[in-house]
Amino acid sequence: MAEPSLVAGGEEPEERAIEAALRPKNLDDFVGQHRVRKQLSLVLKASRMRGRSADHVLFSGPPGLGKTTLAMIVAAEMNAPLRISSGPAIQHAGDLAAILSSLSEGEVLFLDEIHRMSRPAEEMLYMAMEDFRVDIVVGKGAGATAIPLELPPFTLVGATTRAGLLPGPLRDRFGFTGHLEFYSVEELELVLRRSAGLLDLKVNSAGFTEIAGRSRGTPRIANRLLRRVRDWALVHGIDQIDARSASAALDMYEVDKRGLDRLDRSVLEALITKFGGGPVGLSTLAIAVGEEPETVETVAEPYLVREGLLGRTPRGRIAMAPAWTHLGLAVPAGVFGQETLDLFEAGPDDEETSSEWVSSTQ
């Protein structure tokens, strides 16, 4: 199997440590997402004025856009302690009861990947969110009794890459939902400027623009590419990074002008050269590029679909007209353009193509 992609990245501890170091610590440092930021700021300010813990908050959106960062900012802005857990870590209602019963007044509980919590835990959470109370069940079968337990007021901050998978009753119990959008190139330039300052790196405006344009609308990717450009500059003895050095560095890492990496391009190349543009089934396509179907589906496809380069149809994957152009090939007659893709996207209950963005990590 190929090495982890630069764009999809990995979960190495070093990676996480750097990510933590670059995280904005307050709302003023958080770039972009103006609507969410303004609304959240108001919610937090009002709770501070009332002297109460803030309403429960949900952040949704694709990976790497700042959900965890915002959860930490909520706690910081409320001057409250923060407890972190996640849906997959809470498999039994008892796991959740243990966390809830040890919260202190005003504490912020961050539940990442909240859509992956077990059903019984989820039901316990409903009551905790609404009434600040849980029923602890003691014993089994007919002799089981529920002992009610009062909880101190707390703020739940949930994060999910798949808001569509959250049950309605859970979604309704959040007082505020912030949906994060992909960032513009200009916003990513600001993210990069801030990170370059923290990393003590000299980059000129054109250099920032070059990196931002290849970052797939995602701050996490922007920061990652910046670090690779930094390595390249160091090795090549370059002091001030400009568009040319940024571009040479990212070309070397095989991240192209559109943010596509090696895997993305080999998927498109295989689709076009081996299968005449498709349709071809996912597993056949995956074999052709020497990857697991899941990797192709979750790592490469979401961005290719978003960029209008690849279409998912009931009969398999197809290359869209811009895919030929992107690879420098002439578009053959009869190839699907964007209008046709929109037709496929219209299917109401095909989750992968709903307007709600679908995580590339699940």
Ligand SMILES: Nc1ncnc2c1ncn2[C@@H]1O[C@H](COP(=O)(O)OP(=O)(O)OP(=O)(O)O)[C@@H](O)[C@H]1O
């Ligand atoms: N608005 C922003 N301004 C500056 N930096 C940001 C912003 N949003 C995200 N980042 C940076 O991107 C990195 C990833 O953000 P974060 O971990 O919050 O994403 P996430 O939405 O929680 O992703 P995941 O769904 O994978 O958990 C952080 O290290 C942070 O430095």
Ligand SMILES: [Mg+2]
């Ligand atoms: Mg996160």
